[in-house]
Amino acid sequence: MKEKSFxxxxxxxxxxxxxxxHPVPQVESSFYFQKKIDGKGQFxxxxxxxxxxxxxxxxxxxxxxxxxxxxxxxxKDRGVNIRTLDIVEELNPDVVGSVFNIPFKNNVFEVVACFxxxxxxxYENFKKSLQEIFRVCEKYTVISLPQDMKRTYRIFMSIPRTxxxxxxxxxxxxxxxxxxxxxxxxxxxGMKGFPLSRIKKDILKAGFEIExxxxxxxxxxxxFFILKKVSP
Numbered sequence: 001m002k003e004k005s006f007x008x009x010x011x012x013x014x015x016x017x018x019x020x021x022h023p024v025p026q027v028e029s030s031f032y033f034q035k036k037i038d039g040k041g042q043f044x045x046x047x048x049x050x051x052x053x054x055x056x057x058x059x060x061x062x063x064x065x066x067x068x069x070x071x072x073x074x075x076k077d078r079g080v081n082i083r084t085l086d087i088v089e090e091l092n093p094d095v096v097g098s099v100f101n102i103p104f105k106n107n108v109f110e111v112v113a114c115f116x117x118x119x120x121x122x123y124e125n126f127k128k129s130l131q132e133i134f135r136v137c138e139k140y141t142v143i144s145l146p147q148d149m150k151r152t153y154r155i156f157m158s159i160p161r162t163x164x165x166x167x168x169x170x171x172x173x174x175x176x177x178x179x180x181x182x183x184x185x186x187x188x189x190g191m192k193g194f195p196l197s198r199i200k201k202d203i204l205k206a207g208f209e210i211e212x213x214x215x216x217x218x219x220x221x222x223x224f225f226i227l228k229k230v231s232p
Contacts, residue, residue, distance in 0.1 A: 112136060
């Protein structure tokens with residue numbers, strides 16, 4: 001397969017080199033290389049990230065937030081045409097830049113992936129970030145966001161000759177918990193002021209259609225959204 005070229009927007013590339021246009025990084029590069037980061041649940045989340053991208057069979061992919069580089073390295077090794085974008089230069093992304101001002105032209109990537117990134121920005125920037133992702137995305141976007149795990153439970157029953165039964169259920173709160181600024185997150189789904197309905201509404205306002213959303217059974221903290229770009 002002939003590799004698709006990626007057209008950088010020269011004006012945005014110039015802006016991206018100016019630190020004043022960047023949100024302040026909430027995660028230092030050393031964070032991604034702590035032993036405690038890559039537990040079993042995290043690798044299941046990696047599996048879903050990879051599987052969702054594979055299932056869309058993109059000819060071009062952008063991953064926003066390189067992180068450990070596990071996903072992009074795995075995909076590159078298997079022939080996926082992928083580029084990485086990150087604000088943290090020490091992570092050595094293909095392009096240093098901000099999700100606020102992605103330095104690529106419109107509709108360059110068939111699929112844009114953004115996993116566990118947007119919660120590191122104040123929520124007022126959520127829609128703005130989604131609009132930038134929408135702009136550079138040609139077909140699909142796959143994102144994951146953290147969701148409150150308190151009062152959430154899971155049941156798994158192994159039944160011969162079947163896939164078994166997996167069930168996630170959440171007991172209601174009498175009073176929603178307020179999210180403290182910890183873990184470098186400004187907000188999480190399910191916390192006071194951030195119900196899932198609000199997140200879905202803002203995704204739709206950005207121009208996407210939600211094809212599916214689900215929580216990772218082995219890592220309930222991560223909720224995935226598969227978004228289809230809707231032509232204006």
